[in-house]
Amino acid sequence: MVxxxxxxxxxxxxxxxxxxxxxGAAVLAVILYGQTVYGMAxxxxxxxxxxxxxxxxxxxxxxxxxxxxxFHNERVAQYGTFAGRxxxxxxxxxxxxxxxxxxxxxxxxxxxxxxxxx
Amino acid sequence: xxxxxxxxxxxSNARRALDRLTWTVAPAVPFVIVFAIWxxxxxxxxxxxxxxxxxxxxxxxxxxLALSGQLTTNVVASLYRLLLGSMLGxxxxxxxxxxxxxNRKLAESLNPIVVFFNAISGIVWLPLxxxxxxIGTALxxxxxxxxxxxxxxxxxxxxxQLVPEVYEQSVRALGGSRWHAMRTVILPxxxxxxxxxxxxxxxxxxxxxxAAELVxxxxxxxxxIFDAAEYHRSDIIVAGCLIIGVIAIAxxxxxxxxxxxxxxxxxxxxxDAEKER
Amino acid sequence: xxxxxxxxAPAARPMPMPTGWAVVARQLRSVxxxxxxxxxxxxxxxxxxxxxxxxxxxxxxxRVFDTMVLLISRGVIAEYVSTSLKIIGIATAISVLxxxxxxxxxGANRYAARxxxxxxxxxxxxxxxxxxxxxxxxFGFTHTTTLAVVIYTLIVPIIFNTMIGARAIPEHYxxxxxxxxxxxxxLITDVYLPxxxxxxxxxxxxxxxxxxxxxxAAEMLxxxxGLGDLIFGARTSGQIDRIIGGMIIIGTLYLLIDRLxxxxxxxxTIARWGVLRK
Numbered sequence: 001m002v003x004x005x006x007x008x009x010x011x012x013x014x015x016x017x018x019x020x021x022x023x024g025a026a027v028l029a030v031i032l033y034g035q036t037v038y039g040m041a042x043x044x045x046x047x048x049x050x051x052x053x054x055x056x057x058x059x060x061x062x063x064x065x066x067x068x069x070x071f072h073n074e075r076v077a078q079y080g081t082f083a084g085r086x087x088x089x090x091x092x093x094x095x096x097x098x099x100x101x102x103x104x105x106x107x108x109x110x111x112x113x114x115x116x117x118x
Numbered sequence: 119x120x121x122x123x124x125x126x127x128x129x130s131n132a133r134r135a136l137d138r139l140t141w142t143v144a145p146a147v148p149f150v151i152v153f154a155i156w157x158x159x160x161x162x163x164x165x166x167x168x169x170x171x172x173x174x175x176x177x178x179x180x181x182x183l184a185l186s187g188q189l190t191t192n193v194v195a196s197l198y199r200l201l202l203g204s205m206l207g208x209x210x211x212x213x214x215x216x217x218x219x220x221n222r223k224l225a226e227s228l229n230p231i232v233v234f235f236n237a238i239s240g241i242v243w244l245p246l247x248x249x250x251x252x253i254g255t256a257l258x259x260x261x262x263x264x265x266x267x268x269x270x271x272x273x274x275x276x277x278x279q280l281v282p283e284v285y286e287q288s289v290r291a292l293g294g295s296r297w298h299a300m301r302t303v304i305l306p307x308x309x310x311x312x313x314x315x316x317x318x319x320x321x322x323x324x325x326x327x328x329a330a331e332l333v334x335x336x337x338x339x340x341x342x343i344f345d346a347a348e349y350h351r352s353d354i355i356v357a358g359c360l361i362i363g364v365i366a367i368a369x370x371x372x373x374x375x376x377x378x379x380x381x382x383x384x385x386x387x388x389x390d391a392e393k394e395r
Numbered sequence: 396x397x398x399x400x401x402x403x404a405p406a407a408r409p410m411p412m413p414t415g416w417a418v419v420a421r422q423l424r425s426v427x428x429x430x431x432x433x434x435x436x437x438x439x440x441x442x443x444x445x446x447x448x449x450x451x452x453x454x455x456x457x458r459v460f461d462t463m464v465l466l467i468s469r470g471v472i473a474e475y476v477s478t479s480l481k482i483i484g485i486a487t488a489i490s491v492l493x494x495x496x497x498x499x500x501x502g503a504n505r506y507a508a509r510x511x512x513x514x515x516x517x518x519x520x521x522x523x524x525x526x527x528x529x530x531x532x533x534f535g536f537t538h539t540t541t542l543a544v545v546i547y548t549l550i551v552p553i554i555f556n557t558m559i560g561a562r563a564i565p566e567h568y569x570x571x572x573x574x575x576x577x578x579x580x581x582l583i584t585d586v587y588l589p590x591x592x593x594x595x596x597x598x599x600x601x602x603x604x605x606x607x608x609x610x611x612a613a614e615m616l617x618x619x620x621g622l623g624d625l626i627f628g629a630r631t632s633g634q635i636d637r638i639i640g641g642m643i644i645i646g647t648l649y650l651l652i653d654r655l656x657x658x659x660x661x662x663x664t665i666a667r668w669g670v671l672r673k
Contacts, residue, residue, distance in 0.1 A: 021655065021663075023655055024651065024654075024655025024656040024659070025656065028651070031476060032476075032480060072469065108470070110468065144507075169532060227430070230429075234432070234647075237645075240608055241612040244615065244627070245630035246626075248630055249630060325521075328522055328525045332524065332616065347531070347532075358525065359525045359526055362522075363517045
């Protein structure tokens with residue numbers, strides 16, 4: 001049997017290159033997931049209290065802080081049935097939003113508030 | 119003495135000849151395999167002409183394009199743009215690279231900028247340049263210039279930096295001017311790198327050209343392919359790709375490599391020209 | 396005097412922590428990198444102010460910055476950046492998993508290597524973008540198409556460099572291990588892989604450079620999200636601020652990945668296994 005010599009294991013953070021790699025990985029993680037994590041962390045403040053314990057499909061108004069691009073309309077429409085505006089252009093109506101979809105919707109960072117349709 | 123005619127010598131001669139034959143023929147083998155698979159797939163799977171055009175269609179398309187003169191027009195148009203952009207790129211890259219190579223402080227301070235613009239060289243400029251230059255030759259020439267410039271620049275700077283300072287200093291010590299030192303020592307010394315840069319740059323420039331003709335100039339190989347895509351003429355698409363590849367190889371092997379070999383070897387400069395068989 | 400005593404020697408005096416001016420000097424060095432860019436932005440701002448260009452042609456650095464902050468806060472940038480990064484990541488993984496074995500398999504034999512080299516050079520000459528129309532016919536305007544083009548671009552340098560790396564390993568390394576009874580798996584893990592690794596990583600780095608550019612170009616045509624889509628789409632609506640902002644992000648992202656992720660891997664690999672020339 002060939003004896004494999006034990007290689008000297010150096011910690012990744014021991015070398016400058018290792019530290020750079022860790023920093024790079026951290027920056028990458030923030031870029032990829034930063035906004036998602038922020039959205040998840042602030043989810044509760046986004047959802048209207050009356051919608052917190054929804055058991056079945058709800059009809060909601062998605063309120064944005066800005067005038068949405070086509071990009072935003074398309075993304076929002078994926079969470080339910082798009083039903084037009086609710087007064088102004090930055091208030092979008094969504095019907096038949098399941099509880100799961102509602103939770104996911106509340107974790108979207110760029111949505112300001114989610115209110116029930118009046 | 120009679121060893122020459124012995125069977126052992128004979129077989130080793132034959133083996134050497136066979137080796138040499140295999141060596142020469144080897145590069146063609148993958149192409150033959152690909153062609154064989156292509157023909158088999160067309161026969162067995164019977165895909166639509168759009169998905170996989172049969173070899174005969176592609177060859178027919180090449181003939182058709184050649185005969186109608188379209189091939190010549192497009193190839194010439196593309197090569198013209200490549201030539202223009204590359205000349206500009208080589209000249210500016212050379213001047214810039216030599217200046218930066220001679221001046222260490224300048225090189226250090228400019229380095230971050232060069233690295234950044236190298237990261238966005240080529241196609242990334244397309245949207246901005248369409249807005250500024252419109253669609254056409256100017257756009258393609260800019261994109262090629264951009265690609266070639268950075269490659270030649272970096273290679274020239276590297277080449278100049280790597281010329282041992284003592285050579286230049288000895289010329290100056292014997293009374294030569296800076297320009298004299300440049301002409302006799304620095305430029306010839308940096309030449310291998312410069313030529314490698316030119317050769318690499320032209321290869322990349324050719325590839326960038328096709329991408330530049332994306333949005334369509336009036337003529338050119340890239341345009342030919344994208345026009346063909348609109349009419350679902352896959353045979354022309356494949357024909358175009360093959361022609362692009364052939365020109366790339368021909369340009370490198372029969373134009374650039376000999377130049378590199380002849381200048382570098384003739385002047386007895388150390389280079390990796392021998393790396394190429 | 397002997398090696399043993401050196402190993403047991405008391406630790407040298409502790410690493411001096413940078414103090415005072417040394418700390419300031421180190422910070423200043425990183426600022427020095429930013430200086431040329433600040434000059435560039437200043438020149439940009441000057442040209443824009445002096446030239447009084449219409450908005451469709453050139454906008455101020457301030458405007459670009461504001462627009463980008465806006466787009467980031469609205470989640471647009473995060474998604475487009477995410478798409479691009481994921482595609483390059485998957486493409487890199489697939490290219491390495493497929494390309495390295497091919498490189499080893501072919502690199503072992505001189506004739507096979509020469510055979511494949513010519514073919515690879517041909518493929519390199521035809522950029523992935525030239526094949527794009529055909530690939531769109533096969534896979535449609537989807538991420539698969541973009542992925543295919545990027546893999547095509549990435550895999551060639553990886554195979555090339557794996558072949559070079561494998562061929563550069565002196566035969567007697569493997570023979571020595573085999574004479575001691577090592578099986579094929581040990582040969583791969585202890586001789587071929589480490590020996591070729593520096594070259595492979597160089598190929599990976601080259602490939603990622605080409606691949607990133609091919610990715611942007613492909614996204615411009617396929618238009619299914621990603622940074623190429625962002626800057627190309629902004630062209631039709633004349634949003635120069637988005638175009639310039641997108642270009643800056645594209646460059647910065649590539650530099651980030653290259654300098655902070657790939658280059659350290661390259662250096663660590665060479666430091667650990669760089670017995671042979673790069």
